[in-house]
Amino acid sequence: MKLPGFSLPALPALVFALGVSCAHAAPAPYRIGYLVDASGSEQQTIKPSLDGLNLYIAQLNRAGGVNGRPVEIVVRDTRSDLQQSLDAVVSLAHDGVSGIAGMGMSSTHGPVYAAAQRAGLPVIAAFPATTPVVLPPAKPNAYGVGLAFNVTAVVAGHLARKVSPTGKRLVCVGFESAGSMLACSTLGKVARAEGFTDVETLTVPVGHHDFRAIVERIRASSPDVVTDCLGRAQVAALLPALTHSDYHGIFLSMDSAIGDDVLRDATPAGSGTTVYSYSRYVSGGDGSGPQVDAYRRAVAAANFPQPTSSLAAGWVMGMVLGDALRRCPGDCTRQQFNAALDSVDVDTGGLTAERVRFTPTDHYGPSAYRLYRYDAVARRFSSVGDWTRIGSDGRLAQ
Numbered sequence: 001m002k003l004p005g006f007s008l009p010a011l012p013a014l015v016f017a018l019g020v021s022c023a024h025a026a027p028a029p030y031r032i033g034y035l036v037d038a039s040g041s042e043q044q045t046i047k048p049s050l051d052g053l054n055l056y057i058a059q060l061n062r063a064g065g066v067n068g069r070p071v072e073i074v075v076r077d078t079r080s081d082l083q084q085s086l087d088a089v090v091s092l093a094h095d096g097v098s099g100i101a102g103m104g105m106s107s108t109h110g111p112v113y114a115a116a117q118r119a120g121l122p123v124i125a126a127f128p129a130t131t132p133v134v135l136p137p138a139k140p141n142a143y144g145v146g147l148a149f150n151v152t153a154v155v156a157g158h159l160a161r162k163v164s165p166t167g168k169r170l171v172c173v174g175f176e177s178a179g180s181m182l183a184c185s186t187l188g189k190v191a192r193a194e195g196f197t198d199v200e201t202l203t204v205p206v207g208h209h210d211f212r213a214i215v216e217r218i219r220a221s222s223p224d225v226v227t228d229c230l231g232r233a234q235v236a237a238l239l240p241a242l243t244h245s246d247y248h249g250i251f252l253s254m255d256s257a258i259g260d261d262v263l264r265d266a267t268p269a270g271s272g273t274t275v276y277s278y279s280r281y282v283s284g285g286d287g288s289g290p291q292v293d294a295y296r297r298a299v300a301a302a303n304f305p306q307p308t309s310s311l312a313a314g315w316v317m318g319m320v321l322g323d324a325l326r327r328c329p330g331d332c333t334r335q336q337f338n339a340a341l342d343s344v345d346v347d348t349g350g351l352t353a354e355r356v357r358f359t360p361t362d363h364y365g366p367s368a369y370r371l372y373r374y375d376a377v378a379r380r381f382s383s384v385g386d387w388t389r390i391g392s393d394g395r396l397a398q
Contacts, residue, residue, distance in 0.1 A: 029072040030325050030332055033092035033100040040079030041207040042105055045231035045257045049127040052314020055298040066325040080104035085112050093119040098337040102126045106179025113142050122338040127313030128256030129179050134364045135392050141338055143363040145320055145356055149183040154394045155369045157190025160225045163250050163276050167224030169198040174229035176203045183229040211238040215245055225250045232258050239266035248272035255279035257310035260381055267376050275374040280367055281312035281352050286383055289350020312351045319346045320356055353387035364392040
């Protein structure tokens, strides 16, 4: 029997064509949300870690993705604004992402974690900073791979003594924000325990750029060490004013995406200020290992000016997300992704000295920091000593 307009011999070909089409349908991607300040006051500090993540995810997808599926990063620009950050959580939950990475200013972190918790979405805070919510005892859906301020500040207090063995006076310059205030407070306690007797905190509003009054106060008190908990743009304004003054002490910079170039450009040869930097991830040409090599090739291919600790941190975030997704069954729902994150164990291949390890009771894990000293004549940084290792409980490794 012949059907009108359709001959029987065509049916096998049609069935075959449909079969080929189905067989070659692209697998659905894993979708991870990402909150970033891409156009606000702190974009120079916060966006580079997203750039590093994108480099890793592009390489990962070229190699076939994870479990045969591509990984898609769904970005929301929050401008480090609280309401925009909260709106982004709602939007990403509606879009069906398995989890959220990134974050903006530390002042947004607590509310964002709370909103994500209500939506059942795990959040992994990136570089440069995370608040104590990620530290033990573990909270549901809250993870971090950046700088937990009251862990990093313990390291800073210890390094302040290392760079100034007999120093007595220390100043911490920070934002009028919860994270910076916590960092300077913790740093001050550790510095006193290390033998500093006069510790002062000077604060500026977020987005502040005129540091003449701060430098005058530093000059008046003449501390042995000046430390900071600021963004890239603020250090780029503070440090030139300090190094061109008659301050003859030490500037110890927390590399929260500040970058070697900012410190290098702000420190003239002959300055009386000695500049140090410390970072959780390798900076510039430091470090060696398979992931360091792969990361540097990707940075060069993307025409970034140079490798930085914040780009390296973004690459590590990609490794963490990839490791969790490999452990995630089926469609990797937000509940399954949260369970997978509890078992993350990543060898960073030289990008830092500690593995990134999460457990059901610890969503931050051990970390390590490298100290660098700037030579203003040779115009380069050199590492000083070995890595300083610290647990998520804030205790330095012996």
